[in-house]
Amino acid sequence: MAKLNFGGVEEEVVTREEFPLEKAREVLSSETIAVIGYGVQGPGQSLNMRDNGFNVIVGQRKGGKSWDKAVADGFVPGETLFEIEEALSKGTVICYLLSDAAQIELWPTVKKHLTPGKALYFSHGFGATYKDQTGIVPPADVDVFLVAPKGSGTSLRRMFVEGKGLNSSFAIFQDATGKAREKCIAMGIGVGSGYLFETDFYREVTSDLTGERGTLMGAIQGIFAAQYEVLRSNGHSPSEAFNETVEELTQSLMPLVAENGMDWMYANCSTTAQRGALDWWKPFRDATKPVFEQLYNSVKTGNEAKISITRNSQPDYRVKLEEELAELRESEMWRAGKTVRSLRPENN
Ligand SMILES: NC(=O)c1ccc[n+]([C@@H]2O[C@H](COP(=O)([O-])OP(=O)(O)OC[C@H]3O[C@@H](n4cnc5c(N)ncnc54)[C@H](O)[C@@H]3O)[C@@H](O)[C@H]2O)c1
Ligand SMILES: CC(C)(O)[C@@H](O)C(=O)O
Numbered sequence: 285m286a287k288l289n290f291g292g293v294e295e296e297v298v299t300r301e302e303f304p305l306e307k308a309r310e311v312l313s314s315e316t317i318a319v320i321g322y323g324v325q326g327p328g329q330s331l332n333m334r335d336n337g338f339n340v341i342v343g344q345r346k347g348g349k350s351w352d353k354a355v356a357d358g359f360v361p362g363e364t365l366f367e368i369e370e371a372l373s374k375g376t377v378i379c380y381l382l383s384d385a386a387q388i389e390l391w392p393t394v395k396k397h398l399t400p401g402k403a404l405y406f407s408h409g410f411g412a413t414y415k416d417q418t419g420i421v422p423p424a425d426v427d428v429f430l431v432a433p434k435g436s437g438t439s440l441r442r443m444f445v446e447g448k449g450l451n452s453s454f455a456i457f458q459d460a461t462g463k464a465r466e467k468c469i470a471m472g473i474g475v476g477s478g479y480l481f482e483t484d485f486y487r488e489v490t491s492d493l494t495g496e497r498g499t500l501m502g503a504i505q506g507i508f509a510a511q512y513e514v515l516r517s518n519g520h521s522p523s524e525a526f527n528e529t530v531e532e533l534t535q536s537l538m539p540l541v542a543e544n545g546m547d548w549m550y551a552n553c554s555t556t557a558q559r560g561a562l563d564w565w566k567p568f569r570d571a572t573k574p575v576f577e578q579l580y581n582s583v584k585t586g587n588e589a590k591i592s593i594t595r596n597s598q599p600d601y602r603v604k605l606e607e608e609l610a611e612l613r614e615s616e617m618w619r620a621g622k623t624v625r626s627l628r629p630e631n632n
């Protein structure tokens with residue numbers, strides 16, 4: 285592991301230099317990696333592993349959109365694409381990539397196929413951490429670990445194709461064979477991680493649930509909506525409000541933050557903008573921090589897991605989610621966004 289200084293705190297991370305792809309291939313050379321579920325992470329991880337030369341099969345319910353997508357992506361029914369149970373019996377590393385709620389339903393079937401020496405792989409600490417709610421308690425004689433790409437499976441694949449790598453965390457829950465750690469890291473390299481940082485199942489799930497509900501997804505939409513509404517109620521047009529709230533951020537300023545940090549982005553704006561941003565970021569922090577505390581607490585108590593399991597286990601959960609996504613899509617702000625995107629020269 286490479287020791288690096290993260291803002292004054294020393295941490296060990298795994299890079300591709302010290303754990304090259306060839307080593308990962310060697311560690312997993314006799315394994316059949318069964319990716320169960322072909323939703324968002326399933327395609328990203330299985331395609332990257334396949335392109336990296338691993339022995340990958342996919343297990344997916346036959347007949348649906350995900351099955352057809354796997355076929356379109358080159359998985360061959362009866363050779364590398366199977367019904368879930370068949371893939372579970374063939375696989376020696378079982379990548380459990382169904383939605384977190386669906387993992388509960390299928391667990392008795394998965395457990396049946398977890399014979400001694402196999403490995404159970406997750407991309408989230410959810411199922412095993414909230415075992416009181418999920419019933420997911422792996423048998424003692426299998427390895428259990430996770431690699432959690434810190435981003436969408438769609439980005440994992442896109443970045444891999446572009447020769448980049450999304451960062452992932454990894455954690456060992458249970459080492460039955462004495463090889464769990466090297467297998468886990470080999471999987472992390474295989475799925476295309478840029479580098480890997482270590483965590484445990486509890487910290488992975490609590491930070492991940494906080495991040496997606498917070499700045500990564502929930503808070504960002506909330507803050508966009510608040511500013512957009514204030515601009516609109518003060519007479520600004522939708523195009524002006526959208527450009528000043530979203531488009532400039534995603535197209536111009538966030539790439540600068542990604543490249544070299546917040547001060548670099550600030551430094552590339554006017555001194556007028558810098559003055560205002562430096563004055564206002566703290567009031568925004570102070571106003572939102574209580575909401576983040578509330579959010580973290582809701583995660584820590586298992587309340588967020590409970591909500592997610594209850595809502596996503598309803599038979600009509602997909603329809604309901606789509607209705608809520610449509611509400612966002614059809615809001616004035618995001619309809620304005622659609623028009624703004626169509627005007628980007630590269631989209632013409
Ligand atoms: N979506 C992401 O990019 C992302 C990122 C990091 C971690 N994760 C984690 O990875 C895992 C997989 O997430 P995902 O978003 O790829 O899943 P998903 O919601 O896309 O679902 C994956 C598959 O589950 C299948 N499925 C759903 N219900 C089923 C059922 N009852 N029986 C059998 N199959 C069923 C679907 O057909 C689909 O192919 C989760 O643990 C998630 O937290 C996801
Ligand atoms: C992509 C995210 C938000 O990082 C992941 O955590 C998820 O649940 O989809």
Ligand SMILES: [Mg+2]
Binds near residue numbers: 492493496
């Ligand atoms: Mg998540």
Ligand SMILES: [Mg+2]
Binds near residue numbers: 433434435496
């Ligand atoms: Mg995440």
